């Protein structure tokens with residue numbers, strides 16, 4: 001890879017700024033200052049130091065966020081804060097985007113990455129990646145609802161859902177449940193409950209494929225995936 005490309009990928013400014021940086025001798029490759037942007041480097045094996053700081057090159061970024069309510073799962077929005085706004089600017093060079101959407105009033109697990117292939121793999125309807133939600137429902141959720149979700153329900157637009165696995169944690173005036181689905185239609189969980197005459201009053205995603213929400217992350221907090229989490233996710237385990 002060209003040295004100027006690597007520096008650009010790592011956020012070292014515009015072409016002009018990079019030229020200046022290189023010219024100043026601030027970029028050192030394997031102990032030697034290199035002033036030519038077109039010089040070839042191996043980003044994973046060569047040691048590249050800029051202003052005395054070693055560059056840890058990577059192409060992709062994988063961030064696990066505990067999305068709070070009130071922010072939009074998008075990269076930009078004219079009116080509202082987005083999940084990208086919650087990340088420090090250092091990450092912007094990677095151009096991360098959310099993998100799928102959570103509604104503005106939904107909390108919980110959201111993966112942000114710039115890895116289009118992994119995103120596609122997790123969202124493709126053909127892959128049937130399970131997503132589990134914790135929800136609070138106005139009214140009593142019963143075994144009839146478990147059966148209905150198992151058979152698939154008809155949404156307001158006529159769409160027949162694939163089977164969903166409903167687990168009742170408590171059933172009262174407000175019921176607490178977990179629902180696992182393998183699809184991601186717009187407002188799917190809310191609309192599935194609507195289909196059985198009930199209303200979701202609180203919704204939180206707790207897992208997506210092998211990835212689970214880290215309980216140590218407060219709302220609005222995030223961390224990068226561990227190598228093991230990424231490996232399992234990529235291998236669809």
Ligand code: URA
Pocket residue numbers: 101102103104106186187188189190191203
């Ligand atoms: N289902 C919904 O209704 N909303 C979400 O945010 C996610 C799944």
